[in-house]
Amino acid sequence: MSTVYLIDASIYIFQAHFSPYTECYDAQNNDLSAVYGFTRFLLQFINRIKPSHIAIARDESLFSGFRHQLCPNYKSNRELPDENLKTQLDACALVCDAMGLANFASRVYEADDILGTLAARISRLENPKLAACIVSKDKDLAQLLVNERNYLWDFSGNRKRYRQDVFDEYGVYPEQFPDYLGLVGDSVDVISGVPSVGPVKAKALLSEFPTIEAIYENLSAVGDLKFRGAKSLPIVLADNLAAAQLSKALATIECDVRNEDESFSSTSYEDLKVGLPDKTGFEDLLRELNFQNAERESLLYQFEKVFKIT
Numbered sequence: 001m002s003t004v005y006l007i008d009a010s011i012y013i014f015q016a017h018f019s020p021y022t023e024c025y026d027a028q029n030n031d032l033s034a035v036y037g038f039t040r041f042l043l044q045f046i047n048r049i050k051p052s053h054i055a056i057a058r059d060e061s062l063f064s065g066f067r068h069q070l071c072p073n074y075k076s077n078r079e080l081p082d083e084n085l086k087t088q089l090d091a092c093a094l095v096c097d098a099m100g101l102a103n104f105a106s107r108v109y110e111a112d113d114i115l116g117t118l119a120a121r122i123s124r125l126e127n128p129k130l131a132a133c134i135v136s137k138d139k140d141l142a143q144l145l146v147n148e149r150n151y152l153w154d155f156s157g158n159r160k161r162y163r164q165d166v167f168d169e170y171g172v173y174p175e176q177f178p179d180y181l182g183l184v185g186d187s188v189d190v191i192s193g194v195p196s197v198g199p200v201k202a203k204a205l206l207s208e209f210p211t212i213e214a215i216y217e218n219l220s221a222v223g224d225l226k227f228r229g230a231k232s233l234p235i236v237l238a239d240n241l242a243a244a245q246l247s248k249a250l251a252t253i254e255c256d257v258r259n260e261d262e263s264f265s266s267t268s269y270e271d272l273k274v275g276l277p278d279k280t281g282f283e284d285l286l287r288e289l290n291f292q293n294a295e296r297e298s299l300l301y302q303f304e305k306v307f308k309i310t
Helices: 009-018 033-049 066-070 083-098 111-124 139-144 163-170 174-184 199-208 212-217 230-239 241-251 279-288 293-306
Strands: 002-008 053-057 102-104 130-135 151-154 159-161
Touching: 002 009, 002 033, 002 111, 009 033, 009 083, 033 083, 033 293, 053 111, 066 241, 083 102, 083 279, 111 130, 111 139, 130 139, 139 151, 139 174, 159 163, 163 174, 174 199, 174 212, 174 241, 199 230, 212 241, 230 241, 279 293
Parallel strands: 002 053, 002 130, 053 102, 130 151
Antiparallel strands: 151 159
8 A cells, every 4th residue: 555645744843842842942042943843753754654755734824814714713812923933934844845845835725725635636546555644633634534545643642543433533424524513613723613512412413414504404303303402403503504604614624726826736646756855955954043063963863864865
């Protein structure tokens, strides 16, 4: 089985940025923890997996993406990166370039949409010996598991989840995840959902009607379902139709982006092949970022070891 690894970069960048176990500063005490931790993650990942094809999706659309046009309150609990973190985020892209790894970001689409579009393109190849592995611990990405080969991998926790694992955990199939989140909401992304509809009721509704649209088409039958609180749900759902529709729209990953201004939208499987590493470029970047000698030498040593550079 050949695998294309689609990496959700933000998970690992911010994990390093906020972790007390990944601290790195330059000589002027400027924080380099995010780029240092992300670089170490990539080197560890490549050394362990030795992948032939990789794509890395980075987030640059906070408060500028199309979902904010739908709902200004979306992800309003987040903060824009300060100047230091912005510099590190830009550096993470250059790290990927130096390692020969295809990487993408957009001011309109989120990293999830990049991953979704690439995963869908790989799945459409209909190659029974080709799988898409989405490297992330974000549950929202479960909706990308459109076949039995694709899987989510929380690399740090070493947990892999396939279609059946998602159903066992949530009681809904991966393709129902936008409907599930449309009903229960998602506090992490400030998606409201429908009041009083939690995971248990959402699971019961979606086991009877496969989508939010089907639920509303059969609203009169909802009250007859055999679970606690069913009788009052038709009124609650009717009163919150707009919230349910908006919540589902916000939770739905775009998997068919076609925009000539977005490089990922025209990227092919062949484009995701790991390229040649650039040791000189990597070393120059570490110097430009003003890494102290110990961390710079450690990263350079790992780079040479992973890519077998003598």
